[in-house]
Amino acid sequence: MSLSATKFVHPITTPPSTRSSDKPLFSTFFGSNHTKLRFNKPIVVAQRRSSSAASTSSPVVAVSDVVKEKKLKSASNLLITKEEGLVIYEDMILGRFFEDMCAQMYYRGKMFGFVHLYNGQEAVSTGFIKFLKKEDYVVSTYRDHVHALSKGVPAREVMSELFGKATGCCRGQGGSMHMFSKQYNLLGGFAFIGEGIPVATGAAFSSKYRREVLKEPGADEVTLAFFGDGTCNNGQFYECLNMAALWKLPIVFVVENNLWAIGMSHLRATSDPQIWKKGPAFGMPGIHVDGMDVLKVREVAKEAIERARRGEGPTLVECETYRFRGHSLADPDELRDPAEKAHYAGRDPITALKKYLFDNKLASEQELKAIDKKIEELLDDAVEFADESPLPPRSQLLENVFADPKGFGIGPDGKYRCEDPKFTQGTAHV
């Protein structure tokens, strides 16, 4: 497995292990110097292994150095165990096969509207989300099917949501771009790029608030915000980098840099295309990692998520990845150079993981084939389930506009409209 250079950059001001807690920027929960400190200062962590590798004053360290160090130290030189390997493989295969099935269903007319597929980027989703607990939060964009699956939403529910049936995870009211699941803490599903970033920052804020103001023990949920390279030119992104670093929120900003925003190349749209550099400008580490290699992503993800969980603040991780299909199923994908596509197809994350598993004798051909078959059956079942599910009833049109059912106000007879038994009969006039 080739170890391409990855950089791990801390803010130039002070390396994190020597960050003093007197500095107002890092000491209190919410900024003001005038009010007295009420809360615990963030835990100062012991010497991190990366700083031992970079004992000089330069804070820049290559993860490849770290990995080599680990290899020397640990008895086994493998990055994952067999069980972990199979779990990761299964998750990536689920993502890939699911998206291929979506494409099939779309061309058969069962799915409609905007469908954005995630083929090729599975390493990022699997690499990050498999480290999360069920209570941790994931906020995504319109390319959210695989994030939903990795977070644990059953394939059946996602498929019927895409078909627009009443058994979908949002009862057919959200659709491809708006997958929400309270049970699995998945906050969709935002169609506007950049919209999910402040929402993710707010979710991180809520976990910090619950821990420090409401004093709930064990409220250490971490939030992951996934978004693309185009979003990194949007103002909301910078506003949130600032506030997340200012208030030290437990969030990881994951940039899935697939180099293309519909037909706009990242290099044509951005003055400085190296997105990881934008982290240190706001006082948080910025990391660039090869997003086609799930093991490298896992290394970085583990570090970033644990950093957030410890209360040390946000991290910006740029994953260089690629989407094999077009922006959406309606995109003819003519602008991308076929040579570029071929290059990245050769770096398919699933093939790379397979090779790693075989080379290190972690799994055999049969085991992986068995997993493939299992996933195929799961998906056939999901499609059948979605096909047979009913469409939402007419009365569902007016439901759930408000959490408070009296939100439709008071009707001509003086009673709340929602108490009228005919209210949800599907009339559009309210």
Place this chain on the structure above:
Amino acid sequence: MKLRVENIFDKYIINLGACGIRCGFIPFGERRSESDSIRQREIDAGTSSTSSSYYYSTSFRVSFIHFSPLMLASFQHSKMLRAIRHKNILPAFSAFRAFSSSAKEMTVREALNSALDEEMSADPKVFLMGEEVGEYQGAYKITKGLLDKYGPERVLDTPITEAGFTGIGVGAAYYGLRPVVEFMTFNFSMQAIDHIINSAAKSNYMSAGQISVPIVFRGPNGAAAGVGAQHSQCYAAWYASCPGLKVLSPYSSEDARGLLKAAIRDPDPVVFLENELLYGESFPVSAEVLDSSFCLPIGKAKIEREGKDVTITAFSKMVGYALKAAEILAKEGISAEVINLRSIRPLDRSTINASVRKTNRLVTVEEGFPQHGVGAEICTSVIEESFGYLDAPVERIAGADVPMPYAANLERMAVPQVEDIVRAAKRACYRSVPLAATA
């Protein structure tokens, strides 16, 4: 689950107490409020000492002094009321002689501040977020003293990042906190409107009820004095057209307190449109309003003044103008009914229609731009439901169809004034008036 929003019956119990003399149960269909029925009786009895004063608040206060007898221990009164409310007992007649209508006055600013204070102390999940809400004590001093009381972790001064902090508020609300996001003026909410509409208003629907957003967006709306085009727009129509939002617009201190408390307790996103020029105005408040569990129902309008000849609907500052116009009209023999909408979404169509069916004429007043405005919606609602009852075309008074000019005389022409309302009411009543200049 505590019953937070008053049900309709509560007002009738108060009414029973307030008039003191009335026994029995006021029938359901009547839309009366305690203060205006008292006032009406004053006027009828000729005991009110209102001269042709243009100040609604002073005349109101004076009339209350004539009213006798004064308060029972109002605190006990409200406790008993609460007991009755919870047990759902509706007395056939009320033993309460009178209800406190003392001369306690409160500015809208104090009303908002006390509402925020009480809600923050009642529920630790409520927190404030906005520019200058903390150390500056609030750009318009609405959040004065709250930073000292609750600390910087519950009263957050944000950087100038409307889109960012509104989104943060929405994300926090997804997970059960109850943020109150302040916009310095609602004009700045345009930078954050994506989050108000797409992530807050639509989320409960898109997630099929899994995720509700108990957030309040508040701030001054509409024209202030001489602030120019980019600081003077009224956003009532914009937000009220969006399903999933509740839009409230208070006028008096009682409205401000009751509606803000209801908004904070509400599980849905609420846009709370205040008015900068009303912040300093004081209104008399009864002891019931001062009670910490006082709430007004969302979706119900208030009839500020009863009348027989023409209905005038208004919200926010225009209610004051409409009441002054009603005074002037009363002298000319036109009895105007003034409705304070309070809630723009959901609009209280039943109150408006019931009033129009009584008076047969309608004038809608608003401060914002005329096209696709609140008045247009009310007009259509009345035509859809009460067309046969209309004796005259609906008159729509709105701001001028231009960005707000800066010069003081032009600004006065761009915002509806009392004379405009009077003229419109007379036109609706087919009294001959010279036509006003149209923009």
